[in-house]
Amino acid sequence: MVQRKDKKTNKWLFDISDGVNPVTNERNRIIRRGFRTKQDALKAEELYIATHCNKAISSKSITFDMLYEMMKQTDITEEKKESYIKSQEYSYNKHFKKYFEKANISKLTHSDMIVFRDVLLKKGLSNNTVNKQMILLKKLMNVAVKKQCIAENPCHNIKKLIQKAPVIDFWTVDEFKQFLTLFKEEEEAYRLIFLIAFSTGMRIGEILALTWKDIDLEDESIHVTKTLIRGTKFRSSSPKTDSSVRRIAIQTSLVRTLTKWKENQQQLLAPYFKDTEDLQIFQYVPSFINYDNVRRKYNNICKRDSTLKQIRIHDLRHSHVAFLIHNEEKEFVIKERLGHSTIKITYDIYGHLYPSKQKEVSSKLNNLF
Template identity: 45%
Template sequence: MPVSKDKQTGLWKVDISGGVNPVTGKRRGYTKRNIKTRREALALEPLLRVQKFGEEGVTLDLLYTLTQEDDRMNHCRSTYLNTQASYYKKHFEGYFKEAQIDKITHREIETFRQTLIDQGLAPSTINRLMAQLSKLFNTAVKHGFRSDNPCTVLRKLAESPNKMNYWTVEEFNTFMSLFEVSEYPYQLFFKVAFSTGMRKGELLGLTWEDVDFNRQTIQVNKTLVRNPNGELALNPPKTKAGYRSITIHNSLTKELRAWKEKQHQLLAPFCEDPETLQVFQFIPEPLNEFRVKYAYDKVMKRTNKLKKIRIHDFRHSHVALLIENGEDPYVIKERLGHASIKTTYNTYGHLYPNRQQSLSDKLDGLF
């Protein structure tokens, strides 16, 4: 590897090769030592190749590597890093493989964006991808690989509001009726999702330590995520508002208690402390998002009477249920873990057909 740690000094070094000298037949090489950080070494490598061997300069791969290093230094969440990695491999890596970064203008960037449009991607998705690309070129400017960012000339595409999908209580009950007895843990997963508005990762991160049967509450304090290396990990909520206590109704409390007893009989031989089991776990392996998605798709194939919604839309369905029953917006904000009521109103205000004006009046002067 051209960039590695020097075992003698503990510092980083760049060891590059320029092929064979056509006159002497000897290998052309150059080593730069005593570099303080890996990030500095990675940034120095392409410059040395240009200076010493006249090679072409920076690649988008290098910009991506440097940007990821910066994000890790800034303690960005693994979910964010994972998403950025997925976007890069799918949309940028192949297209810009042979690109000369210092030669790209806003015209090439606009042409690239048009390829995304031609793929039928939503404007909101394209805007997110272009924001990531702009971030890569900001890295190029930061390290002196070019003097400007060609993405800044382009304006964002106009985004139309997303249509919010959700189920009514009747539709949800139809969905519940489709499960087989052996699929009960998944059925319970979706029942809690509909009843609490919790996110998928929060539900998967839920353990029995978080369920208080006496107070009939669920404490949300972690979320199950998948790291870029594919491993599952428990992360804290993104914001302080993400830490919250959600009240659950009597019948759900009884159902969870009964499932806990049955689950402990099934899995007690496989764990030291049953309290640390995932609430919806039913095999020794942790329940993950892929198993839940597979189970959901399998159940939905059993009917053509229901519109298919995303698993995240169970959260929207919960809010629609609360609004239909006249729940206060501030209570909804607390249950969802939103940082502000403005977020709740901006997202769900259109679902308040009879209370739109009064809710607007409440918000006056708050922000």
């Protein structure tokens, strides 16, 4: 294993040997160039060995970044969903990377894991979110165990935090109409995103992955087959579950709005694209609208009216369900529109929104005697 300067570029490279190829009987030589410093080349070399070579890793040299890369490589090999891998990457960068940047993995204890959990709680994260981060932490430490850097996972025997039943917040139709009045003319693309969310109960990732090929304007329906992957490119993967693949009927007024927007979009993007069929349906500039764009726009618009009830973007999905329940829609229809795998999930989340039937039952009994 060597780190040296490249005479041609004056930048650092690493040069390692990974045994001998049994077919050619030649040395497996790996060279990677373009590092600014010797330390950068050394770190890259250690990461490459950890993720690609069948060599033992020193417990002193292994880092959390290495654990993450090895975990990611395993997930890719096992063909985990790309959206799942991206979600883990987002969590790792947001909560783990900086916190464990200088950690000595071989010396981490059960107490250190509890301290990290407390740090997450102090950030204001919900018990449910913290539990998910601790599952990821345990997964990372399992990699260290498999690589024989530590004998036992320090996350063992850490109990899940008690998860309180989520409070379902939603807007009524009147409150949603109030929200729609706050948009400016040039914000029509975002207005359409939230209109679809309230009208269909679709998840925001499902909405942002829509192209015109998913919209049947004649049949007045949306075919949900994918969800947006976080990143700089407009890419998607299969949705949350198999039952999430579904067709949702939409109202005629929304069809008219979509038809008009499609014409506007073609004019707006004509200088950049010949065909808009494969583009995100909300795109109005050369780049697509991503999760962060939506979150920032939503927060900005909600601030324009202090009397508007504050809810999350995901609560628009709950608002759709509340509207359906209020209008006495059948439970099975709600399940199908939301893409739940079982009716039990629908009841577990929204059961408390259904009007009580106790009085109705007691009245029927009263008529018997």
